[in-house]
Amino acid sequence: EAKITATETWRRKHRLLHAGATRHPFIRGIRDGNIDISAFKTWLGQDYMFVRAFVPFVASVLTKAWKGSNDSDNDVEVILGGMAALNDEISWFKKEASKWGVQLSNIAPQKANQEYCRFLESLTSPEVEYTVAIVAFWVIETVYQESFAHCLEDGSKTPPELKETCQRWGNEGFREYCNSLGKIADRQLEKASDDVISKAEATFLQVLEYEVNFWNMSHGGT
C-alpha cells in the first residue's frame, strides 16, 4: 500500500477550501454551459495580467531549484518546461483576447488580482525556502488543471467556443506536469523541518484562498 504523501494529506484535510477553488461557480458555469460571457472576458483580461506577474515568480522558483535541490537537474527541467508553457500561454492570451474583443492594453488589475500578485512577489524573496515556493507553484498550477479538466469530463456542457481554453489547462500533458511538480514538492517536504512544513501548509492554504478570490472577481467580486 502506497504511503500517503504530504500534498495528498493536505488536499484531504482542507477538502472544502480545495473544492472551493477547483469547483467554483465560475467553473461550474463553464461546465454547465450557462457562463455569463462577460464574466469569462473579465477572467481572460485579469488572468493575462496575472500570468505576466507569474513569470518572475516561476523564475525565482527556478533559481531556488538550481541552488537548493538535491535533484536540481530534474527540478530545473520541470520548472523550465513550465516557463516555456507560460511563454506560449502569453501569446495565446493575446490571440484569445482579440477573438473576444478584449483590449489587453486597457486592463487595470482588480483588487483580488493585485493582492494575489503581491503575494507571489513576496514568495520571490531569497528568504522563502525552495520547499515553500515549490508547494505554492504546484498548487497554483494544479488548481487550474483540476478546474478546467472538470469542464471537459463526460457529461459537461461546455460551450464549444470555450473548449480550447479548458484544453489549455485541462489536457493530459498539463496534468502530468502538475504531477511532476507535486512529486518534487513531496520529496522536498519529506526532508523538511517541522517549521518549513507548517510554512508550506500555510502557503498551500493561502494560494487556495487567493484562487477563490480570483474566480470571485470574474463574477463581479461577489
Ligand code: HMH
Ligand atoms: C489565477 N491561477 C491563476 N491563473 C493561472 N493562469 C494559473 C493559476 C495557472 O497558470
